[in-house]
Amino acid sequence: MAAAAGGPDPLFGLRNNFYLGAYQAAINNSEIPNLSPDEVVERDSLVYRSYIALGSYQLVINEIDSSAATPLQAVKLLALYLSAPENKEIAISSIREWLEDPAIGNNPILRLIAGIIFTHEQDYNEALKHTNAGGTMELHALNVQIFLKMYRSDYAEKQLRVMQQIDEDHTLTQLASAWLNLAVGGSKIQEAYLIFQDFSEKSQITSLILNGKAVCCMHKGEFDEAETLLLEALNKDAKDPETLANLVVCSLHLGKSSSRYLNQLKLAQPDHILAKRASTAEESFDKAVHAVA
């Protein structure tokens, strides 16, 4: 890791932008001189992943040709997986195949992408199979997230401790501890808030950071404050699904109408977890009515 190696890290800014959700900034500032070949690959994978985060799947699929390095191929698979539901099968089978390949199966970015894809598939066991060994901060951070999704904050905490030992001030360490803090709740919410607050002072304010702060505020019961933050985030990116989803929640708590945001969300990302919740809730309500009656 860069922190352990010492000396300036040319990709530091790029990584930070990427982790904190400033994807366009990451893309714009990717022209970094004097990179070693490995760093060039890492840079490219970060840039392509930024494009994926911005939803430009097709661009990534088109630009990465078959001669590109393994990490980039993995990134391409992720783009393929996310681009359309019908591509999922192909992507999953390819990634399984590659993971079997001893020459490339151990590549951290490939494992990372595998972790992300299997997490999407909610196959946490399979995801963890590839990510649990760690190796990069990103893999550790993904582990934290998977454990949180499995409601195993104890395991997440262990992962976080590993990260803290590697580099306590690393952006991902800070972020992961904010996630964990939010998940365990109580007094830790305030700590999570401070972490996001630090980020908002230190770096470019992104909708990810604003959402983080807003979520903390909502957990603290400060819905007015949360709404201000979320509207600011909405100004930055009017289609950000998390912003919309959180705005729905926030509006509900403020007793305001939330249907506009919900409709926007359904348009922007029909398979968002909140949209799914809304539809499954209706179904289960009807089912429950039958059951009770």
Add this chain to the structure above:
Amino acid sequence: MLTKFETKSNRVKGLSFHSKRPWILASLHSGVVQLWDYRMGTLIDRFDEHDGPVRGVHFHKSQPLFVSGGDDYKIKVWNYKLHRCLFTLLGHLDYIRTVQFHHENPWIVSASDDHTIRIWNWQSRTCISVLTGHNHYVMCASFHPKEDLVVSASLDQTVRVWDIGALRKKTVSPADDIMRLSQMNTDFFGGVDAVVKYVLEGHDRGVNWASFHPTLPLIVSGADDRQVKIWRMNDTKAWEVDTLRGHMNNVSCVLFHSRQDIIVSNSEDKSIRVWDATKRTGLQTFRREHDRFWILAAHPEINLLAAGHDTGMIVFKLERERPAFSLSGDSLFYVKDRFLRAFEYSTQKDTQLIPIRRPGSNTLNQGPRTLSYSPTENAVLVCSDIDGGSYELYVVPKDSYGRGDMVQEAKRGVGGSAVFVARNRFAVLEKSSNQVLVKNLKNEIVKKSPLPIATDAVFYAGTGNLLCRAEDKVVIFDLQQRIVLGDLQTSFVRYVVWSQDMESVALLSKHSIIIADKKLVHRCTLHETIRVKSGAWDDHGVFIYTTLTHIKYCLPNGDNGIIKTLDVPVYITKIYGNTIFCLDRDGKNRPIIIDSTEYIFKLSLLRKRYDQVMSMIKNSELCGQAMIAYLQQKGFPQVALYFVKDERTRFNLALESGNIEKALESAKKIDEKDHWYRLGVEALRQGNTGIVEYAYQRTKNFERLSFHYLITGNLDKLSKMMKIAEVKNDVMGQFHDALYLGDVRERIKILENAGHLPLAYITASVHGLHDIAERLAGELGDNVPSLPEGRKASLLIPPSPALCAGDWPLLMVSKGIFEGGLDDTGSGAQEDYEEAADADWGEALDIGEVDSIQNGDISMVLEDEHVHEENEEEGGWDLEDLDLPPDADTPKNTQNARSSVFVAPTPGMPVSQIWVQRSSLAAEHAAAGNFDTAMRLLSRQLGIKNFSPLKSLFIDLHMGSQTYLRAFTSAPVISVAVERGWSESASPNVRGPPALVFNFSQLEEKLKVGYKATTAGKFSEALKHFLAILHTIPLIVVETRGEVNEVKELITIVKEYVLGLQMELKRRELKDNPVRQQELAAYFTHCSLQIPHKRLALQNAMTVCFKAQNLSTAAHFARQLLETNPSNENQARTARQVLQAAERNMRDATQLNYDFRNPFVMCGATYVPIYRGQKDVTCPYCSTHFVPAQQGQICNVCDLAVVGSDASGLLCSPSQIR
């Protein structure tokens, strides 16, 4: 030792500070007395009248006087304002060692080698007492600061204390003659009114110096036996207390420090020593290479000392006086004595927070130097010079404000400087390895980072960044990325002040200030002759700073100026508008009000905020030469114009700003040739022909005027000019004009008149005026000049000018808003004209653009083709697949190992499941998404069977229970369960109940809205609101039992309204059934409503019944209405009228099913009264009554529960379960 000032000179034998001004007198071995300003570092004056060394010198406390005594046996009293010696006191018979003024009487005490001490009256200029008793040179004598005592030291190895009480009594007595007589006696018999009180023996060699303690009965003395002795005295005796050993040679001078408990001595061993006066131990020694010390002096008011040595003197301070402070938001944290204190600006409240460790008094200057504060963690880093630089970390407990005297065990460490770089991280400079240690609040090292330059101090520079200071430069270093963000060459930076937004930084050196931005890009540098002390940014981006003597400002462009002078140095901490908050040297917070008009004005100018500038010009009196000079210098002559009354200055400014009209005005008033000339030049430059012409006319500059007319094509005036020239007999001018006009005849005439006949002839013949030529040829006779052959002559006619009348296109003179705003005269017509011209030009441009677009298109087409070609070419490359041999198997093994060893944990329990397990509240089940259990609970508790009205509520509850956190990019979001009733002290990992989107206060709001709609008569809308409340209540959760009762109360209130409104709406439908209408109106009045609504219902029922001639019933309603004391007079009057009408005819026209004397409740479905004693059933939820026939139906009022079913009752609070 902090040296403030140093001089090089002959040996300094005497020193004296001025009590008010920054002056010090130094008397030299060469016989000169020097007066220095130690702040500015300049020699103010020198007094050279003594013959031989001057050993004693002293300022008078209040008058412009000083006294000196030298080896010429003379005591001289000087007036430094008049720069001369006023008089000389003669009497001593040998060298004079010291002289001193008394602090209140007009006395001088002097010590001399003639074994005597003399006291003089400098007003009568006589010796009033001679103190004899020493039997060797008296080396020093001085008055006690308060009492009638004198202490003296002599080479006879004694220190003597003299009582001069008698002398004071004598001078007080008014009888002059008697005094003089006794004075004669004194002189005669010696020392009657000054007697030796104590003789202090103990030194083994001659004593060089003795002085009193400023407040305590103590004396300190220094002698050739290399010892310093402390003596104590009381009313009757004096004795030796202790001896301070350490000096290696004769001690020349010693004194008590007036503000600290220390003794300072100096010696011929070339050192100054500082001693602890209580512990009597040496604290510190300052040595010089080659210079023996001779004299010490202490400033009477402030913390300064001076010492004279062989080659000059030094003015110095022992300890720093700047309090360590740190600013955070609205609060200032600072150290005073041994406490950390906080000062809140908004309330001006000063609180003592915690005691901190008192620096060990075994050495000086170990107090806190800097402070760094982390607001979120409430932690303070105190840095000091202890152990060559160290820090202490204190955490201020939140609740112990103002109490607690226990020093908490601070976390300590060694390091050049320590400063917070994030809320829970601080950086410590490790000078030896030139790296920074980043530590956490447990004082554990988190990270080490080598620094890019040899750093001797670090300062805060934004989160995660450090400003590193080296001898000659500063850099901003990013601790995480380990890169240098910016660097700047500077002189040695002492303090760093960031602006509030962290966009600008001021770097304060001893004599300069550098302003830079956050990347250390240089903006401006200021140099100060007087030491810079502190500074802060105001809200407008102006840097306000203090020097030793002034408060000054610095604008963003580097312009600076004085705001206020200072008596004592202060340290600015914060600026709020016109108030500067600062700390003084005693650690007291002081607000200083300043007048910011000047720098705000300049700032507005700089920022081009002319509206502000204008309002300031109009409203405030900002005048003076300095301001005009500033404006002129800064290129704002047009603004300066409005300040000036003097016409000449005005004229100059107007010319400078190109304001030709104003210049003309002034020129007319001045009316001098020179000014007209300059006006003409400027007008010509601008092309304002009218004024050019006018100016030439005024200066009578005919040549220029003629030429002017020529080029403007004003031929009429030109010919007039020719006539004028003729009248003035100006032949040359006349000829020129004729030439300009192309008037050949006139030219010939002129030439002829001037006697140039050949020229006239040639002119005439060339231009073909043969008759004249012939005449002239006749006159010339033989001398007819010959014309060159073969040349054709033509007449030069001046070309017709492009513009004949009016001005030339005028040079654009920038017209500031001042012309518009401050002049009332406008020039609208001209602008219109300009606009028209613009329009034409615009069209012309369009044509050009069309052209260029066409060109562009062509090239684009070309490019397209090019691309095609390239693509085809690229298609030609065939990538060959390489057959790579399979790699070694090791990676596979590790992968296998990985997957075989790792066993993924089983998923944990979702929070929503925990919620469900713990709760029996329907709302919480719904929030968790367990709708079926929620429904079961509701039907059990409230008998609810119809859930469809609750659908959206259920879904809202469920959706509002989780927030969404984007964690890892492109990975699915984490949904986080929101819990209710968060508090900062809640312990983590303990799940609270879910946060619900509905709460009681919302319902109360809704209730009010419903009331309002009811009042306004919008019944269906009101009904909707009340029903919504009724539907939400089953999903409400409140905390206390009291609130549960409120909820239950709310059900009843709302139920009544719903029922009433339903009946009222029903009534409106039944237009053709007056009886039923009256009944329903009557029943409505029986619902329990708010008083105003009740009145309306009653009025309604009354009106309906009255109209239907049911007067008795109407009267009943009228009576009830009057009983409510209606505030609306109309209501009351109508009611009274109805009552009167009814009393005349007390009967009903129709029979109603309504007996108000018999109590009843309403059936919620059929709207018939159920009188007391009749059978009924109720709704288990809203408890509306129904006729038994309704049993088993869904309640008509709440639309939720089944009438008459069994239910356990509303459960809406965890407190009901416990």
